[in-house]
Amino acid sequence: MSESITLRLPPQTAKKLKEIAKKEGKDRSTLIRELLENGVKEKNLEHIVELYQTGQVTAWKAAQLAGISLWSFYKILEKKGVLIRYSQQDLDHDLKP
Secondary structure (H helix, E strand, O other): OOOOOOOOOOHHHHHHHHHHHHHHOOOHHHHHHHHHHHHHHHHHHHHHHHHHHOOOOOHHHHHHHHOOOHHHHHHHHHHOOOOOOOOHHHHHHHHOO
C-alpha cells in the first residue's frame, strides 16, 4: 500500500515539474514519484559504493546489495572514478560456497 507524503517546494521547482510532466504526458504526481524513486536508488547506490570504498564489503557483496551484476557494479565504479581493488582475500571470500 502506498503512503502519502506532503512536501513544500519552491515555486520555480513546482513550475519546472509541471512543465516536465506536461512534456512527458504524465501527471505531476507520477513524475514526482518516478524522480523520487530514482533518487532513492541513486542514494542507496552511493551508500553501497561508500561501503565498498571503505573496505566494508567486497565488490561482489556490493553488487548483491545493489541488486545488479558484478560487471554492472564495476561499470558504476568506473563512471564514479572509484578505483577497483581486488585482492587474493577478496577472491577467496567470493569463492566460498
